[in-house]
Amino acid sequence: MRKLLTGAIAGTCLFVLPAAAQTTPAGPVEPTMSSTDEDPGSTFSAAVAAGSLGIGPEIGWRLSDHVGIRGGANFLNVSASFEPEDVSFDGKIKLNSFGAMVDVYPFGGNFRLSGGARINNNEIGLAATPNVDVEINGNEYSPQEVGTLSTSAAPKKFSPALTFGWSGKNRRGFMVGVESGVLFQGSFKIDPLTSTGTARNDATFRADLEAERLSLQKDVDKVKVYPIFQFAIGYRF
Numbered sequence: 001m002r003k004l005l006t007g008a009i010a011g012t013c014l015f016v017l018p019a020a021a022q023t024t025p026a027g028p029v030e031p032t033m034s035s036t037d038e039d040p041g042s043t044f045s046a047a048v049a050a051g052s053l054g055i056g057p058e059i060g061w062r063l064s065d066h067v068g069i070r071g072g073a074n075f076l077n078v079s080a081s082f083e084p085e086d087v088s089f090d091g092k093i094k095l096n097s098f099g100a101m102v103d104v105y106p107f108g109g110n111f112r113l114s115g116g117a118r119i120n121n122n123e124i125g126l127a128a129t130p131n132v133d134v135e136i137n138g139n140e141y142s143p144q145e146v147g148t149l150s151t152s153a154a155p156k157k158f159s160p161a162l163t164f165g166w167s168g169k170n171r172r173g174f175m176v177g178v179e180s181g182v183l184f185q186g187s188f189k190i191d192p193l194t195s196t197g198t199a200r201n202d203a204t205f206r207a208d209l210e211a212e213r214l215s216l217q218k219d220v221d222k223v224k225v226y227p228i229f230q231f232a233i234g235y236r237f
Contacts, residue, residue: 047234054095073098147197155185
């Protein structure tokens, strides 16, 4: 049963400085290139980002060609049902996070290195309903005794992030961006297993469920980072 739950969780389981005003000197002035002929760069961008963090708005502020900051929020709910080895699973993934990143453009162009953090409200929910007798912590139980087993899991709320990516030059107009990296969210913490079956209040059964949860937690503890891959499209003002 632990292997089934492990597989189910694994399967179930992103100011420009104002332009200085120029004082016109007295007397004749030589013709100069207008601001429309020479793009002064962009200060602010707004985009929609989508990827492994979910989908949501992203705003950016390019302080210079070499430094910028971004903030954004991402949301997505996904549900799935599957039935391997005579056990029906219903899983739900809720992606819900927001945060900010500091971007460093070491070459002053497209490539960037970013660091920051997110408030992470991601969560996984799982329900399993066996159709045959199952073994839990070495003891066998009938489908009637087990009923539906349910649990949820969530990582730590504050999660640092490191990414690298490409976002186009610091110029006005439409822009696209892509980045990849990791979110250091720690391992998912699994809540106690609950049951709707006839044995739900039996002390031995409840002890077996807790032993199963602890064994499952050991497997989940091996994964402490979450992959980031985000694509964004927007406009620089």
